[in-house]
Each structure stands twice: as C-alpha cells, then as structure tokens.
Amino acid sequence: MKRTxxxxxxxxxxxxFTLTAYAANGRGTAKLTLDGKxxxxxxxxxxxxxxxVEDLLGQLPAGEVWxxxxxxSTTFTTTGDLKFGDATVPKGVYSLWAQKxxxxxxxxxxxxxxxQWGAGDPPKAGxxxxxxxxxxxLKVEKPEKSAETVxxxxxxxxxxxxxSVAWGTMELSAPFN
Numbered sequence: 660m661k662r663t664x665x666x667x668x669x670x671x672x673x674x675x676f677t678l679t680a681y682a683a684n685g686r687g688t689a690k691l692t693l694d695g696k697x698x699x700x701x702x703x704x705x706x707x708x709x710x711x712v713e714d715l716l717g718q719l720p721a722g723e724v725w726x727x728x729x730x731x732s733t734t735f736t737t738t739g740d741l742k743f744g745d746a747t748v749p750k751g752v753y754s755l756w757a758q759k760x761x762x763x764x765x766x767x768x769x770x771x772x773x774x775q776w777g778a779g780d781p782p783k784a785g786x787x788x789x790x791x792x793x794x795x796x797l798k799v800e801k802p803e804k805s806a807e808t809v810x811x812x813x814x815x816x817x818x819x820x821x822x823s824v825a826w827g828t829m830e831l832s833a834p835f836n
Contacts, residue, residue: 684729691813693820693836696739700755700822703729704808712827721761724768724786726754727824728809732775732785741820743767743795743835756786757824757831758794766794767822767833797824797831 689700705728707715716725727733732754741748748769756768769792775785806825814821816834823832 685808687728687809687811689811689813689822691815691820693815694739696737696741696750698738698741698813698820698822699736700733700811700813701736702727702733702755702809702811703731704810705729706808707827712829716759716829719759721759724756724758724788726785727757727811730776732756732770732773733811734773735769741835743793743833746793746795748793748835753792754786757797763799765797765799765831767797767831768794795833797833800830800832801828802830 684706685704687702687704689702691698719725733756735748735753735755737748737750739750752773753769753771754773754775756770758766758768760766770786771790771792772787802825805828807827809824809826812821812823812825814823819834819836821832821834823830825831
C-alpha cells in the first residue's frame with residue numbers, strides 16, 4: 660500500500676513539474692488572413708536566459724532540425740493552399756521545423772504530423788522526417804533588436820505573406836502567397 664501511494668505521489672509530482680515547465684515557456688500565436696485564406700501559427704516561447712542563440716543553435720549539426728520553439732511542436736494551420744516559391748503547402752495542419760544546412764543557411768520544413776511534444780536534447784525531439792511534406796529556403800538576417808524569447812510573426816509584405824522567426828540575434832523568414 661505504501662509503495663502504491665509513493666508511486667502515485669511520484670507520478671503526480673512529475674506531472675505537476677511537467678505542466679509547470681510547460682507553462683513557464685508560455686505560448687504565442689501569429690495569425691494572418693491573405694486572399695481569403697487564414698494562416699495561424701501556435702508556438703512555444705523559450706527564453707535565452709542569458710544564453711546566446713549562436714551557442715544553442717550553432718551546435719546543431721547540418722541536416723538536423725530545430726522545432727522552432729519549445730514544448731509542444733510549433734503548429735502551422737492554413738485554410739487554403741499556399742505557395743512558398745515553387746513548393747505548395749496544401750490547406751491543413753502541420754508542424755514547423757527549421758533545418759540547418761551545411762553552408763549555415765536554413766530551410767523551413769512542413770511536417771504532416773503535428774502536436775508532438777518535444778523534450779530534451781536535441782531540439783529535434785518528436786520530428787519524424789518520413790512525414791516531411793516540403794522544405795523551403797529561409798532568408799537569414801540579423802534583426803534590428805535582439806529577441807529574448809522566440810517570436811514568430813505572419814505579416815503582409817508586397818501583396819504576399821511572410822513568416823518570420825526571430826530569436827536572439829537571428830531572424831529567419833520566407834515569403835508565401
């Protein structure tokens with residue numbers, strides 16, 4: 660009886676810790692309506708907490724992915740088909756990942772699975788590459804202002820849409836329509 664009680668108590672404590680850690684990161688949402696199509700991104704907002712993004716993501720080997728946030732995978736939803744350059748993302752719900760390339764560039768990966776929980780290292784936890792739909796090139800820039808937490812934005816740019824991800828001294832972006 661005592662062992663059962665301790666096992667239950669341990670499980671409850673672990674669940675409380677997990678939920679507290681999840682809540683500590685917070686969540687963000689970006690939304691845009693473009694040509695009658697609604698695009699939404701839901702993501703976790705980890706903080707740098709004195710660290711440098713170059714140290715965190717710089718260690719990621721070429722070909723590996725970052726889940727673009729924290730905790731539950733970043734979710735991308737579109738009510739209509741979207742074009743990212745030559746790639747088409749059909750209406751639906753996807754998880755988003757950023758894949759680091761050997762030359763230091765990045766690609767935005769749309770994965771058919773969504774809702775995966777990421778835990779531990781590496782930051783790709785939960786990613787199944789066999790479920791990748793498309794990968795599109797991302798423009799890499801240094802933002803005007805450093806972002807303490809991950810910030811994902813959807814904005815209208817020159818008659819099209821743009822998704823951008825900023826963290827620390829790095830900003831990744833891609834146009835779409």
